[in-house]
Amino acid sequence: MLKLYNTLTKKTQPFKPLHEKRVSLYTCGPTVYSFAHLGNLKTYLFEDILKRVLIYHGYQVKHVMNITDVGHLTSNADSGVDKIEQEALTEQKSAWEIAEFYSQAFFNDLKQLNVIFPKIIAKATDYIPEDLELIKELERQGYTYRTSDGIYFDTSKLKDYGKLTGMNFEQLNKLLKAGARVEFSPEKKHLTDFALWKFSPTSGPKRQMEWSSPWGVGFPGWHLECAVINLKFLAGAFQRGKLIPKKAQTIDLHCGGVDHIPIHHTNEIAEVEAVTKKKFVNFWLHGAFLVVKEGRMGKSEGNAVLLTDLIKKGFHPLSYRYLVLTAHYRTPLEFSWESLKASEESLKNIFDFIYDCLWWQTKYQSEKPQNNLLPLNQIHKKWLEALDDDLNTPQALAAFWELINSYYQIRKNPQLKNKINFKAVYQTALEFDKVFGLKLNKITLPKIDSHLKQLITEREQARQQQQWNKADQLRKEIDKLGYLIEDTADGPKIITKEIYRNY
Template sequence: MSNHYPLHLFDSYRRDIVKFESIEPEKVGLYACGPTVYDFAHIGNLRTYLLVDLLRRTLEFNGYQVNHVMNITDVGHLVSDADSGEDKMEKGSRKRKQSAWDIALYFEECFFKDLNLLNIKTPGIVCRATDHIDEQIEFVKALEEKGFTYETSDGVYFDTAKLDDYGHLARLDIQGLQAGARVEFKEKRNITDFALWKFCGDEPRQMKWQSPWGEGFPGWHIECSAMAERYLGTMFDIHLGGEDHIAVHHSNEIAQSQARYKTHMANFWMHGYFLQIDKQKVAKSGKSILLSDLVEKKFDPLAYRYLALTSHYRSRLNFTWQSLEGASRALSRLRRVMLTYPDGGKVDESYSRQFVAKLNHDLNTPEALAVLWKLVQSQVSAADKKATILYFNQLLGLNLHNIKADEVIIPDDVIRLAEQRILVRKNQDWQASDRLRDVILEQGYAVEDLKPGYRITPVKMDQDNE
């Protein structure tokens, strides 16, 4: 089916939505910053990887062959982006009382299990920082030869003052940062300078390597520059990460590429915005919700994927259990209607064009979902609805092609009873509430009251009279 709306994406570097054109026809080099594997990924982290998956699916849908590269940070990421504090891997090792190497492999495995539960495609290339130390050393040496480095007592640093437009991605006010600094630079020349190679110092350390500057380990930013160059070249199509990468990590990656190759590394820089809990960034909310927490509460992980689709990736999404319950109900409803649709239909061209136009305009998933539900309520034949929704599913990744007939689907009438029960409870009609609960139970379902909302779960037949 022809696509009448070409792909447009927001480029953080230009701060504008721009028509996407790949460097090499019909091929895309995509680098996405991966996890630091010292702990479990929380659902805020996973929102970024849902974005990566959505982008990859959209690129492939538009006919591109995607070379998707993702790094695994298993060394060099300090607890502070300002090159202070200890390495997160060493901190995780001490906390877990296991070697840094062992926890890296364990949490990497956990991360990929989460990706699988969310139906996120595995990158074509997964590269660990510890497997590419030589490439990182060579990159630092090249920067040194070009005069962009200096050495202090604790490491080799990049001199950001040597670049006229350092921090352009984040539109950093360098002079303001210098003047307003509340911490000592110590031996750093500029507040924005960053470590390329850190020395071990007096602290015992598990992950360390020999280098031309002495025994130590690479800084966090150099790994992405070195590995992206190896697998995608000195200039590639798209670099993606979270919004927290803009001011420091990605600005520093760009600086390294500018210094060595006079490029800004990628044609498009894309960033997913934070998931919030109680309207605070996850890291600051004091609540680190894992995907396993959702599963423990009997939520399908794909309900979280659906929830992420309800918000544009450049909007901050506020997570609540009520919003997840709503997403779960919407997904269940979609599955129910799909089971009622027969096979043998064809894709409806009008709705498919509307849907693709929304996705191709900077991945506008909320409006794309609106098109889907408009289709469900339309006069299009049931068979054509099914074919069209399966066509949409290539981008949405909700596994709608794989619904099992025996999968538990909560009937509409049960949901209506639960909604009615909410209303009578608001009126404090407890007898009616209990009566509706019993009617729901007679139909094989238990209703659990939440604050706010409810959850419906199936019960075994022998529990009906308990």
């Protein structure tokens, strides 16, 4: 049974969706004002593993993700400027162009990392009418107040505000006051209050993204979009554009990075639960940061590494996926080029194993395999138990390595090698890859044409006749065609040189 650590209850609990086989999953998407760095991508990878485990268990997952293309300010205290508008000025492009460009770059990263795309990807700017509906409802229920720069949510009105953080309203406000490094608007009634609607600034450069509203021209606050997109696509609370709070259903899972807990997710909960009077989300899951020696990896820390940086250095993008798998999602993962190198080595060894399995299967396929040579069921059980234990991917990888090591032990034994059930080993590996997502099913044997076949045969003959120069010459010719030859006790093994790059 799948157990997950729930930030809301601070406990690891058996996961049960509200509807037997259907799971609603919301993941907070990127703010598209720059390229996502490896730290951002770590969160999307953890969420992908979660989704794949759910699918493995036979659930139909309705996954929704937003794209923040408006309203995310440079300061969490509702001051500062809109990150996208700021970038538009810097790059001398329109805010819409900026959002579109970085959205595409982000999708490209996800593709390279073999992340399964959400069923619905919702851009914040596409749901402004729904935002206004939610603010109107909050206003009707008495949760809002107006300042000179916007409409704010009064967090003192919600009795369990802050519950995701494990702190209450007073404790949170005290904490914010003690650690206030940013300027809080003096018109805010409480430090925890947050903007639902910000008015377009009256001075400085004119905003490109702005909409009229009953309160004045402006734009939505960052937390509002996630609340609205959840209410619309997962909770089913909008009907023909109208918000019907009592229709709202609780959502099974909501994820993001740990940095979202105190403000963004806390405020999403406030917005939704204030109007629906119902539990917004059952399970909240949060991924830990990617760190470097000096601390957290981030754009503002100036140490951000992009997926494209890694590819430019010659790394396979999936080596980063592998690196993320080596740590539990709730443990901060330290990034270094050495650890990435080690991950790439492991990934290559896995590719080699799959290839080895396919190659020798063709040689021994006529033999009667013995199913009990490798403890496949036992290893599979270990693998699944690890994943069910709050997505323990390092343990699950250990089970995979147990499979690989026991396979080689037998494959290298002259008495046993032709009794291996290669097909079953291969299929078990592919089964594991349904969750790991390392694209192992893309590894195939090369097509050996008659010319190549002839070269291989001639080389074998030359070797048998100890004509080493000729054999070496032929190896070079084979190499030019893009193949490596590995001489084994069972004859030559041909490997496509592009095996690590071909997909």
